[in-house]
Amino acid sequence: MNRLLSWLGACLAFLALSVSVPTTQAQTNASFSHGVALNGSQATLWFKSNVATTWVDAHYQLNGGPQQNLRMPFNGGAARYELALAGAAVGTRVDYWFTYNNGNPAYDSARFSATVASGGGTTDPGTPQNPGNPGNPADWNAKTTFKIENATNGRWPDSQVYWAIIGKSWQTGEFVHVDAGGNVVPMRLSDNTVTKNGRKYANYFFPLSQTKQITIPPVNSARVLMSVGSPMFIEVNTDGAGNIAYAGANIENASDPNLDVIFDFGEFALIPKGQPDQGIFINTTRVDHFGFPLKLRVQGLGGYDKTVGEPLTESRDALFTKFQQEVPVEFRSLADPNFANVPYRTRILAPAHFTFRPGDVNGAYLDGYIGDMWNRFKTQDLVFTLDNLGTFRGRVDGSTNRFVFTGGRSNGTYYINGKPNTAEVFLGSGKLDDPRKPDGSFQVDTPADAAKSIQLQIQAQVCAALNRHVLATPADWYRPAAFYPAGTRGNWFAKFWHDHSIKGTEGAANGYGLAYGFAYDDVGGFSPSLHTNAPTTVTYTIGW
Incomplete structure (x- = not known):
């Protein structure tokens, strides 16, 4: 977890990285x-x-x-x-x-x-575990049909709904795109033939009026990119070693050509037949932003049929309006343009991509709550149990602000090396992704004590609990009804997408919306990721 x-x-660094x-x-x-x-x-x-x-x-x-x-x-x-x-x-x-x-x-x-x-x-060693009734993997023909459905209620004709599939070749490791015939084609610099603002970008997108579905072979590290009104603009380039790479959308770059494009995406890996994990891993995500309502359905042999994402029962405008009505005032600006050249209601940004960055207006938003928790546990223990790892006790050292945890089945000592700030909590970074000991050396996993892994796991639990404002009560760490108490500070962006997503049916997520609202929102099993070993059809439906 x-x-x-x-x-x-x-x-999901796709939106923030140039390669x-x-x-x-x-x-x-x-x-x-x-x-x-x-x-x-x-x-x-x-x-x-x-x-x-x-x-x-x-x-x-x-x-x-x-x-x-x-x-x-x-x-x-x-x-x-x-x-x-x-x-x-x-x-x-x-x-x-x-x-x-x-x-x-x-x-x-x-x-x-x-x-x-x-x-x-x-x-029964090595029996794959897949939700639903998996088909016989041997019967899968190693091809999957991807469909895009236009449910924008006439706002965007098929001629103005664009999509592309990009990824990496299993055989060569090269970056590839998929053409309208379902062929996996290596990216090349000569693909940059579409001009915007005097710069050329890859011609990989096709409108729904040209094709609504493509049947493809296995592709790794792939994305289905979708946009309305305009294709997206990605540039094929080379990395420092001269290898082909590409620059994707960067929503924090004031000159990015995609700032005025309404887009969204899904991520997947389609694994070759005969491999232990053959089939598909796929999701929807709100870790970086919201472009438009998006529903994902995956069908496969053996009756596999699962749907996640937004249910499309609320319009895009309604979601923008409800977001600004339902989240605290600090979060409302996430639905505003982040640059002067971004049209109104182009996207809703995740906190770490806009006003909650260090030095921005909400950069210290969680600092008070984090400080309260650190002060609380200077005088009392934070006691929690991780199944199979045992019970841990944590206490903040008043002189260093280091959170020191002891115990567990290995009777080890683990650390959060100081009080994190708002950005570190929202991103799960810095002090909440730190395997070091107080002297600067790194924790090491041994047969007697998997110290590095346990330390990172404790940091992840604390990170998720801070996002959900339940750190003080470990009994509530995986109980959705307790998340985001009214009137408190937490990741209300994430809560909104859980509230407006298709609900889970299993475990702690039963009846709770499945969404990726922050990078480690899967702690507790609340993610919208799907897997089946014999996928036949993937359908992304674009709402409006």
């Missing part, structure tokens, strides 16, 4: 083996890589309990990564997946399941 959970959220290179992608190929072993009374989750892996994070649940996320220590004798599963015994069901690197890129695996069995092993 920490930042490592954000398999898509970590990719779009995600930090977490879906797994590229059958590059590892895995399982759950039982040695005596100790159950161990293991991962053996066949590629250039230097770290692995395990995400697991025991008997459907809360998800844990820990860095796996490397066992040199066995030449594999291993993690002791505290609390697992014969008969325990283990649902798990991995995040790991292959060189610089990081990848997410499929979901697996195993039951700890006597005799040193597990039953």
